[in-house]
Amino acid sequence: MTTTITARDVGVTLGDHVVLDGLSIDIASGEWINVIGPNGAGKTTLLRAILGGVGFTGKIEIDGVDTVAHDTMRRARAIAYVPQVPVIPPGMTVIDYLLLGRTPHRGVFSGDSRHDREVVRRVLDRLDLVGFKSRAVRSLSGGERQRVVLGRALVQESSILLLDEPTTALDLGHQQDVLDLVDELRRESGLTVVATLHDLTLAARYGDRIAVMSQGIIAESGPPAQVLTEELIRHHFNANVRVLDDGDGPVIVPVAAKRQPPDTRSSAPRGSSTESSRASSQPSGS
Amino acid sequence: MTDTGEFVVAEDEGLQGSRLTARALVGALTVVVGAVVASLTIGPVDIAPLRVLAELIDRIPGVHLDSGLSTTHAAIVNEIRLPRVVLGLLVGATLSVTGAAYQGAFRNPLADPYLLGIAAGAGLGATIAITSDVGDGAGMLDPIPIVAFAGALVAVVISYAAGHLGGRTTVSLVLAGVAVASFLTAAQTYVLQSNTDVIREVYSWILGRIATSGWSEVALMLPYFVVTCVVVMLYGRALDVLAVGDEEAAALGLNPRRIRTTVVVVSSLGAAAAVAVAGLIGFVGIIVPHTVRLAFGTSHRVLLPLCILLGGAFMVLADLAARTVLEPAELPIGVVTAFLGAPFFVLVLRSSRREVW
Numbered sequence: 031m032t033t034t035i036t037a038r039d040v041g042v043t044l045g046d047h048v049v050l051d052g053l054s055i056d057i058a059s060g061e062w063i064n065v066i067g068p069n070g071a072g073k074t075t076l077l078r079a080i081l082g083g084v085g086f087t088g089k090i091e092i093d094g095v096d097t098v099a100h101d102t103m104r105r106a107r108a109i110a111y112v113p114q115v116p117v118i119p120p121g122m123t124v125i126d127y128l129l130l131g132r133t134p135h136r137g138v139f140s141g142d143s144r145h146d147r148e149v150v151r152r153v154l155d156r157l158d159l160v161g162f163k164s165r166a167v168r169s170l171s172g173g174e175r176q177r178v179v180l181g182r183a184l185v186q187e188s189s190i191l192l193l194d195e196p197t198t199a200l201d202l203g204h205q206q207d208v209l210d211l212v213d214e215l216r217r218e219s220g221l222t223v224v225a226t227l228h229d230l231t232l233a234a235r236y237g238d239r240i241a242v243m244s245q246g247i248i249a250e251s252g253p254p255a256q257v258l259t260e261e262l263i264r265h266h267f268n269a270n271v272r273v274l275d276d277g278d279g280p281v282i283v284p285v286a287a288k289r290q291p292p293d294t295r296s297s298a299p300r301g302s303s304t305e306s307s308r309a310s311s312q313p314s315g316s
Numbered sequence: 317m318t319d320t321g322e323f324v325v326a327e328d329e330g331l332q333g334s335r336l337t338a339r340a341l342v343g344a345l346t347v348v349v350g351a352v353v354a355s356l357t358i359g360p361v362d363i364a365p366l367r368v369l370a371e372l373i374d375r376i377p378g379v380h381l382d383s384g385l386s387t388t389h390a391a392i393v394n395e396i397r398l399p400r401v402v403l404g405l406l407v408g409a410t411l412s413v414t415g416a417a418y419q420g421a422f423r424n425p426l427a428d429p430y431l432l433g434i435a436a437g438a439g440l441g442a443t444i445a446i447t448s449d450v451g452d453g454a455g456m457l458d459p460i461p462i463v464a465f466a467g468a469l470v471a472v473v474i475s476y477a478a479g480h481l482g483g484r485t486t487v488s489l490v491l492a493g494v495a496v497a498s499f500l501t502a503a504q505t506y507v508l509q510s511n512t513d514v515i516r517e518v519y520s521w522i523l524g525r526i527a528t529s530g531w532s533e534v535a536l537m538l539p540y541f542v543v544t545c546v547v548v549m550l551y552g553r554a555l556d557v558l559a560v561g562d563e564e565a566a567a568l569g570l571n572p573r574r575i576r577t578t579v580v581v582v583s584s585l586g587a588a589a590a591v592a593v594a595g596l597i598g599f600v601g602i603i604v605p606h607t608v609r610l611a612f613g614t615s616h617r618v619l620l621p622l623c624i625l626l627g628g629a630f631m632v633l634a635d636l637a638a639r640t641v642l643e644p645a646e647l648p649i650g651v652v653t654a655f656l657g658a659p660f661f662v663l664v665l666r667s668s669r670r671e672v673w
Contacts, residue, residue: 081566083563083566083567102566104569106569109567110567113564113567116564117559117561119556119559119614120614120671120672121614121672125332126333126334130556130557130568133569134568138551138553138557139550139553142332142333147331147332154331166671
């Protein structure tokens with residue numbers, strides 16, 4: 031598989047806080063990679079750097095072209111982004127919202143072409159949203175709304191999909207619906223998917239690879255079973271878990287504090303042995 | 317304006333996005349023509365509406381229609397009432413469309429055309445012009461609008477520069493506007509306190525009026541009206557994209573800051589010109605856009621053209637009330653816009669089930 035996103039030694043400083051600290055990663059075309067990590071590890075910032083929404087040092091290439099050289103329209107044709115908390119304008123209908131996704135293709139000074147409407151029609155059909163097309167997006171339920179937001183990203187017809195916590199506001203059934211849908215779409219059209227996820231079991235079930243972010247770098251990267259071990263999770267998340275295997279991949283079960291053996295938590299304080307994790311930070315895909 | 321409630325927004329046929337329907341456009345134009353004819357008809361001398369309409373049609377180049385009006389009545393319509401009505405249309409349309417544009421650009425329902433200190437700057441300019449008594453001689457161009465316009469532009473430039481220093485964010489720009497407005501208002505109060513003899517004249521300017529001496533105010537206003545309307549409408553779709561916030565708009569390929577700057581600068585020019593010729597007419601820039609949103613939806617491609625038409629009609633009707641209610645005295649038009657506008661808006665708010673902010 032060819033590489034579509036290459037990040038080399040990417041650094042982002044917000045205020046005087048170093049968020050990304052020399053991060054490197056390669057993401058293959060058609061791959062689904064889930065980026066996990068504790069709060070504040072820089073997951074969203076990584077997505078924003080790829081998107082060009084934040085200034086960074088180092089280099090990020092999309093399909094071999096430095097993103098700094100892209101104009102914003104061209105980048106928007108290459109990458110679609112679903113933010114963690116999308117802004118839904120009041121009163122905007124599903125049709126109008128989906129048509130926003132055509133902006134990178136037609137600019138803002140010309141009207142919607144027949145082709146634009148055809149793309150929207152396909153996405154409406156594909157995501158079972160035809161019945162909602164004239165409804166206000168805000169009036170929809172959480173699950174329907176997330177489908178609409180995903181729909182706008184699909185209308186962009188880009189080959190890379192960045193999803194920031196796409197399941198946060200959803201119940202378990204709708205979490206599965208959305209991720210199953212992303213998986214089907216990826217298989218149908220060869221999308222590259224980069225998602226941040228908090229739920230480690232979900233992250234293990236969907237996608238090909240897991241990248242663990244810690245202290246502004248990719249600390250671990252590999253297939254779920256290799257990355258999601260009790261020890262690594264304790265180390266990076268300062269969490270006490272049991273990792274089971276149901277035959278379909280790792281299942282991460284939290285262990286309540288009262289059942290812990292007396293000294294496991296204190297043995298792995300947050301942020302310890304950073305140097306050793308940085309040493310193993312070379313991405314496996316490179 | 318009062319019959320906006322009659323139009324129902326047409327369902328999107330198939331997969332069309334929001335757009336201005338022929339029905340809404342014809343309805344709004346009817347309201348405009350109705351307001352214009354009423355305003356030309358009613359006054360100290362009543363003139364038959366049909367004859368006024370005939371006189372108007374007669375003015376269209378290439379069309380000849382005998383209105384049957386006496387020379388005196390024709391002069392009242394053409395030379396006294398018509399310039400005033402046209403100025404009302406231009407001022408109302410400009411304040412409404414710039415209000416809608418500011419609200420879209422700042423994503424703030426309370427943004428009005430005076431946000432960046434335009435009112436205070438124009439107020440200071442007008443006060444200086446009135447107190448220094450410049451060019452009051454007959455035959456000269458009235459200096460008040462010109463100095464007020466200059467004051468408004470200076471205020472916007474300072475607000476922009478100060479907001480730029482403050483980190484180039486939307487919030488810093490708005491805060492800079494507040495600071496500049498306070499400063500200029502204080503300066504105006506100082507000038508006024510040192511010249512208490514002109515308080516009455518300045519006060520009447522502050523409350524706004526659509527008064528004309530021939531077509532000179534219309535000529536001053538017209539170019540700004542045209543530029544503002546054309547540019548703002550051109551950016552309607554961009555403002556719709558901006559509604560999802562700067563980060564997502566950038567992810568859709570736009571440069572939100574550049575769009576906001578263009579829209580705000582052009583709108584400020586239009587609003588400054590409106591203030592210069594008509595004084596501070598509050599309320600219109602907020603109430604007309606919100607009424608149109610509640611009745612027709614939030615898409616700027618629909619909102620902006622309807623604000624131009626209905627804002628103009630609203631101002632003409634408000635001016636009609638301003639000059640007839642206490643006849644022969646005139647009420648300040650700012651008083652009328654608030655008196656008519658506020659209860660009407662509450663009615664619209666009550667009857668609408670739309671969520672617009």
